[in-house]
Amino acid sequence: MLEDSGSISGICAEIKPPEYDLDSKIPEPDLKSLEKDCFEALKHENNTHSICLVCDSIIRKSEEKSFKMKELPIKKMEQVLKPEKLPIAIYKCYDLSYLNAKFENMLLSVKGYHSQSKTFTICVNCYTSLKGSSKHPPKFSIANGTWFFLI
Numbered sequence: 465m466l467e468d469s470g471s472i473s474g475i476c477a478e479i480k481p482p483e484y485d486l487d488s489k490i491p492e493p494d495l496k497s498l499e500k501d502c503f504e505a506l507k508h509e510n511n512t513h514s515i516c517l518v519c520d521s522i523i524r525k526s527e528e529k530s531f532k533m534k535e536l537p538i539k540k541m542e543q544v545l546k547p548e549k550l551p552i553a554i555y556k557c558y559d560l561s562y563l564n565a566k567f568e569n570m571l572l573s574v575k576g577y578h579s580q581s582k583t584f585t586i587c588v589n590c591y592t593s594l595k596g597s598s599k600h601p602p603k604f605s606i607a608n609g610t611w612f613f614l615i
């Protein structure tokens with residue numbers, strides 16, 4: 465029931481603001497320790513994962529296959545990884561033709577190439593598909609429509 469003052473009797477409790485110690489300082493972060501933790505995390509990440517050249521997915525090191533240029537199933541790749549009539553911008557996003565002219569118009573993940581070792585990584589699923597008799601691109605390959613780019 466409303467009292468004359470307009471407040472609802474018995475419902476509102478007194479709310480006290482939390483007490484802060486305004487004189488205490490926020491502790492300084494241990495930058496050396498943070499740097500070390502970040503470095504270890506990145507090192508761990510790099511050692512356990514890589515990216516598939518064909519489907520642009522993160523793959524575990526244990527599930528990848530690593531190839532030199534001459535070891536790639538290049539004829540099959542030329543047959544199934546060159547979709548036609550896409551906007552030029554998409555081809556540019558997935559272009560590794562500067563490494564080899566056979567890669568021209570082929571949609572490949574630039575992160576699947578490792579410049580230091582000059583090797584390419586391909587996941588087991590994509591490799592199995594490329595080694596098979598199918599005339600279609602691997603199911604989750606960039607060439608099968610999993611490409612994207614920012615406008």
Ligand SMILES: [Zn+2]
Nearest residue numbers: 516519587590
């Ligand atoms: Zn793959």
